[in-house]
Amino acid sequence: MKEFKIFVNDKTGELARVTEALAAQAVNIKALASESGSPKAFLRVVTGDVATTEKALKNAGLPFELNEILDLELMDRPGELAKIARRLARQGVNVESIYILETKNGKTLIAMTVSDLARAREAVGG
Numbered sequence: 001m002k003e004f005k006i007f008v009n010d011k012t013g014e015l016a017r018v019t020e021a022l023a024a025q026a027v028n029i030k031a032l033a034s035e036s037g038s039p040k041a042f043l044r045v046v047t048g049d050v051a052t053t054e055k056a057l058k059n060a061g062l063p064f065e066l067n068e069i070l071d072l073e074l075m076d077r078p079g080e081l082a083k084i085a086r087r088l089a090r091q092g093v094n095v096e097s098i099y100i101l102e103t104k105n106g107k108t109l110i111a112m113t114v115s116d117l118a119r120a121r122e123a124v125g126g
Helices: 014-024 050-059 080-090 117-124
Strands: 002-008 029-035 041-047 064-068 070-075 095-104 107-114
Touching: 002 014, 002 050, 014 029, 014 041, 014 050, 029 095, 041 050, 041 095, 050 064, 070 080, 070 117, 080 107, 080 117, 107 117
Parallel strands: none
Antiparallel strands: 002 041, 002 064, 029 041, 070 107, 095 107
């Protein structure tokens, strides 16, 4: 999986423009977050199909960055994410974005982008 950081204008209709471009190529969105209120608004999107997402965004003329994701399966109970966050902090790894992808059967699947993927994998034992 990868994260698409899609740069948009901070105005009405931008979410519709991005999601319509993805829908036109039958791209399913697994996670979505946004940030606005600054001159450089953006959406962070995780999908199930990197190649088709990339094609859809290029066809729509939407500028984006592609980022590697660290995905982890945690027990669905208090404190599990705190343990991971502390391990990353001890290794000097900054979490740039984080998503809950799924919660099922007592487990939570999370995905995050980090400042140093190799050090993050080492810190979490994967």
